[in-house]
Amino acid sequence: MNKPPIIFNLDLFFESAEDTPSTIADNLIEELGAVTGHLDYRHFPDGESYLRVESEVNGQDCLLVCSLHDPNPKFLPLIFTAEVLRELGAKRIALVAPYLSYMRQDKRFKSGECITSRHFASLVSRSFDFLVTVDPHLHRYQSLDEIYGLKSLVLQSAPSVAQWITQQVYKPLLLGPDSESEQWVAEVARLADAPFEVLEKVRSGDLDVEVSVPHVDQYLDHTPVLVDDIISSGRTLLNTLEHLNKAGMQPAVCIGTHGLFGANAWELLKAGPTQKVVTSNSVPHPSNAIDLAPALAEGLKTWLTGS
Numbered sequence: 001m002n003k004p005p006i007i008f009n010l011d012l013f014f015e016s017a018e019d020t021p022s023t024i025a026d027n028l029i030e031e032l033g034a035v036t037g038h039l040d041y042r043h044f045p046d047g048e049s050y051l052r053v054e055s056e057v058n059g060q061d062c063l064l065v066c067s068l069h070d071p072n073p074k075f076l077p078l079i080f081t082a083e084v085l086r087e088l089g090a091k092r093i094a095l096v097a098p099y100l101s102y103m104r105q106d107k108r109f110k111s112g113e114c115i116t117s118r119h120f121a122s123l124v125s126r127s128f129d130f131l132v133t134v135d136p137h138l139h140r141y142q143s144l145d146e147i148y149g150l151k152s153l154v155l156q157s158a159p160s161v162a163q164w165i166t167q168q169v170y171k172p173l174l175l176g177p178d179s180e181s182e183q184w185v186a187e188v189a190r191l192a193d194a195p196f197e198v199l200e201k202v203r204s205g206d207l208d209v210e211v212s213v214p215h216v217d218q219y220l221d222h223t224p225v226l227v228d229d230i231i232s233s234g235r236t237l238l239n240t241l242e243h244l245n246k247a248g249m250q251p252a253v254c255i256g257t258h259g260l261f262g263a264n265a266w267e268l269l270k271a272g273p274t275q276k277v278v279t280s281n282s283v284p285h286p287s288n289a290i291d292l293a294p295a296l297a298e299g300l301k302t303w304l305t306g307s
C-alpha cells in the first residue's frame with residue numbers, strides 16, 4: 001500500500017498569532033488522510049533562513065501548502081524547502097498554492113517593465129513536480145502551461161461560491177465588475193441558477209478605477225452579488241458599490257475568491273454600501289467563508305494516485 005502523503009504547512013511560519021489561521025493545510029490533511037510534515041524554520045541574526053526537515057520523507061510524496069499572498073518573503077523559504085526535500089529523497093513534490101501570486105503582470109505595459117509572471121513561473125517550475133491552484137488570474141494567458149514548465153492543475157472556485165450563494169443569498173443578481181470577471185461570474189451564475197450582468201471598468205492607475213453604471217432597473221428587487229477573483233486595493237468593488245448604490249440597488253454582497261486586502265481595503269469595504277464581504281480560505285482572513293479544501297483534495301487525489 002502507498003504511504004500517505006506528507007503535508008508541510010509553510011503558512012505557519014508567516015502568520016502572526018493574531019492573524020486568522022490558515023485552514024487549508026489542516027483540512028487537506030483530514031480530507032487526504034495525510035501526515036503532518038514538521039519543519040524547523042527560523043532566522044539567523046543576519047536575517048538568513050535556517051531550515052531543517054524533521055520528518056522522514058524518503059520515497060514519499062510531499063505537498064507544500066503555501067498561500068502565496070505577500071509572496072516575496074515566502075519565496076526563498078518555499079524554494080529551500082522544496083530543494084531540501086528533494087535532496088532527502090522525497091518521491092514527488094507538489095506546491096499547493098490556493099492563491100497563485102505574480103499572475104497579474106502578464107504584459108510589458110511600459111517599456112522596460114519586467115513581466116514578473118513569466119519569471120516567477122520559471123523559478124517555481126525548477127523546484128516542483130506539480131502545482132495545484134484555484135482560479136489563477138488568467139487574463140492574457142489562456143493556461144498556466146504558457147508560462148509554467150511543470151504539470152499543473154487549475155481548479156475553479158465557482159462550484160463552492162455558487163453553493164454559498166444558493167444557501168445564503170435571497171434572489172441573487174450576480175454582477176461581474178469588468179469583462180475580465182465574466183469567466184467567473186458567468187459560471188457561478190449558471191451553477192447558482194441566477195441572472196448575471198457584467199459591467200465595464202476602466203483602470204487608469206493602481207488605485208484609479210472607474211466602473212460604468214449598469215442597467216439594473218429590472219433587478220431592483222434582487223440582492224446584488226459582486227463576484228470577482230481578487231480583492232486587492234478593493235477599488236474595483238468600492239467603485240462598483242458606489243454606482244449600484246446611486247442606481248438605487250440594495251446593499252450588495254461582495255465575494256472575492258482571493259482576499260488580498262491591501263492597505264485599508266478591508267476597512268473601506270466594510271464601511272461601504274455592502275451587506276457582507278466574503279472570501280474563500282485561499283488567503284487567511286476574517287472574511288473567509290468558503291472552504292476550498294474539498295475541491296483541492298479531489299484534485300490532489302488524482303495526482304497522488306497517478307503515475
Ligand SMILES: O=P(O)(O)OC[C@H]1O[C@@H](O)[C@H](O)[C@@H]1O
Pocket residue numbers: 104137177178180181206209228229230231232233234235236237
Ligand atoms: O481593484 P483591486 O481590488 O485593486 O484589484 C482587483 C481587480 O483587479 C483585477 O486584476 C482583478 O481581476 C480584480 O478585478
